Amino acid sequence: MGKKDLEKQDIGKTILEELTGGEPKEKRQKRGIWKILQIPALAILTGLIIGAVLIMATSFDVYDAFKVSLWKGLGTAFAEVGEAYLALITGSLGNPVEIVQALLYGDALDFRNAINPILESLVQSTPYIFAGLACALGFRAGLFNIGVEGQLFIGAAAATFVGYSLTGLPPYIHMPLAFLAGALGGALWGMVPGLLKATTGGHEVINCIMMNYIAYRFTTFLLTGPMSRPGTGGMPVSPIIEKSAQIPQFFKTPIRFHLGFFIALAFAALVWWVLFKTTLGLNLRTVGTNPRAAKYAGMNIIATTIIGMAASGALAGMAGANEVLAVNRSMAIGLSAGYGFDSIALALLGNSHPVGVIFAALLFGVLKNGATKMMVVSTIPIDIVTILQAVILIFVAAPAIIRSVYRLKQPKVEAAAIMLSGWGGVK
């Protein structure tokens, strides 16, 4: 262990140190805000530049324009990129002109519409927060929960079922009940690989992947069979969730901003509290960092492993519950946009710290929301955006690349040497 943790250098870790005070104050103060943000900012910039090249290279209009003349070609190329990126930004963060105008002249409705892009980005970030937290918690406990996707499906199914099958309950009971059912579903699904690991030593990665397959098929079965919506002719869609179980949206359609975002933030706070302020958290972190020391300290490694996987699964289940209860209001097979797998990247980006995860999730949400708009406005295929996202991610996750491209000084070459200053391990 040790070594890897120490060498990890990313935004999440930096933020983590800033916020939790993992190091003496003097050092914290010395590092400015720019230091924290320079890597992600430059990573995004680099990603955008590479994306621009891709946009130019994949557009037929650009090729056609080049046939006319070099200048026309270049002009078209930059115009296309400009248009696309403008769409990306206004689509995800809103159009500043519109916002100002709405503020000055418009009514409340205009204003809401003007800031809707930001709100929509938050909506898109919400499942990422839950799923990222699930993975982060797992990582802290030394568990590689690659089964978030499956747990998310089971959680969504459980929440949906409670959501439509119970009727006549008041919202303050029905909604939490459905949400908890989702958490429980995810927890159970996550617990299975946890149990297998703790009792038989079976590796959780393999078992999680298997559980994912079972989850896909099982939910397909549910949606086409016991949970299918009557009158859709066998379409894999569930009945609509009762109003009392829906997580409320704050504004009228088309604004989808909902309470789930704040629930996600609350759970991020809860995860932070549990991990860093409770005995259970110390158990989880110790087992995750140095299992031998955990054993020495008398911690119950078996129980901790099972609890870790179950808690991680519960958070994954919440991601699913959130999507069906707050956004879709029913469950369909195309429920997840790969949240489960992106969550691994999110957790790594956020250094498995809840605060880092929130920031990473916001980045993902913004990109995804902006991408949709970009696709609508310009003719750029969404695949380019996926590539863009991936490129940014690679750069954020591998700060060494950014550092060498922009000739930044390595802040902590020292880290690698720490292991040499201590000693004691024979063999």
Added chain:
Amino acid sequence: MAPILQLKGITKQFPGVLANDHIDLTLNQGEILALLGENGAGKTTLMNILYGLYQPDEGEILVNGEKITIHSPTDAINAGIGMVHQHFMLIPVFTVTENVMLGSEPVKAGDFLDRPKTAAKIMEISSQYKLEVDPNDYVKDLPVGVQQRVEIIKLLYREANILIFDEPTAVLTPQEADDLFVIMRSLVKQGKSIIFITHKLREVLDVADRIMVIRRGAVVGEADPKQANRNKLAEMMVGREVNLVVEKDIKKPGDVILSIKDLVVTDQFKQVMVDKVSFEVHAGQILGIAGVQGNGQTELVEAITGLRKSVSGEIKFKGQSILNEPPRKITELGSAHVPEDRQADGLVLPFPVAENLVLCTYYKEPFSRGVVLQYEKILENSEKLVQDFDIRTPSSLTTVGSLSGGNQQKVIIARELSRPIELLVASQPTRGLDVGSIEYIHKRIVQKRDEGCAVLLVSPELDEVIELSDRIAVMYRGKIIALLEAEEVAKETLGLLMAGIVPDKIEKPQGQRVVETTF
């Protein structure tokens, strides 16, 4: 002629600590320079700078009178500087040859690795410097001492002229240490130059040509081993007089606290490591287990502390069976354990000092209420223990991994000795500590014994066992082959017993025994 190596005004600041404060150092060709200093004095930091792992804030490095900059270990190796790390950087499943050639592999026609060539060179180096190894052995099959030789060969293979040894003897048995000194001598005789770091003053006096002492990051002076003695060196290091002899009254032992009967423990390959062992430890008694490392001590201790399952036999703590009970239960009955491998078992390196200091008690009042950790209390406790045990750390929030080796050990000692206990199981409790700290920890162990705690001490340092123990058990090949009153046995006899030779008559020490101290 310019000295082979000169450091001028090397300064290195870590958050909260000035690890090196304008250090000047000169190393002449063909000499062994011993670097002495307390735990956390900055020795390892200085060597890491020389080896390119840290960059100095100030100062310069001259090799053969020429100023050079070292940005990485590769630069250091190119400048002829090599370092033997405390954690060996060897790949266990590779052979000696493969390990040595790793990183500078010679190839022969068709891009195949030229193993025979390397093996031949290893043999050449090995005979030139008396470094006996078989190039075809797998590293994992070699004892620690021989692994260290492989590390040295790696450096010589890369033609290093300046060799750095950072506490090389901390992981060696006394016999292996003696072998190492012979090697070191033969190295300098053939023109190599050595910087040697150790906490054992006797080793310094035996092997060094010159001694340099640093304290709190700064050079405090030099000494000539021909004129210095251990007391003087200890005083230079610590800045005060150190009592090198443990003061301890004869005490009548109390009730049986730990009793072990016919205990059998196996290792992970099901090989019997503890073979029908029986003994008792009484309240107010220190039982020392002497023996060359690897004779079952590790497994014995792990069985007693619940870290390893026993096959058969009986372990009773205060009359209650603790055989195969979980570690927490044994701890809660009032036992403490200073583990042999501190980094692997005793500490969570990326965690702060404060959390490591409550690793065994965090779930109890006052450190937690219900499930909520009480960080104010945890920090308070840490501040106090840092003070009491003189742990050199910038703060309680510093990660344990960034403390010096000796201070990491003090964290464990502080944690284990600061709670009310009736049994202390201590494996090599002073490994890697400086004389001042050893004095202090020995005092604390004796104090625990005087308070009525039963102490099981395991140490490959014969001197430490003799000094501290009331009774001594000698372990050989998994059996206790002798159980003696400490007063009644001569050191030579113990030495023989440790080698498995049982003399006809246990020789008593002649007259007043002169206790040789550990350091």
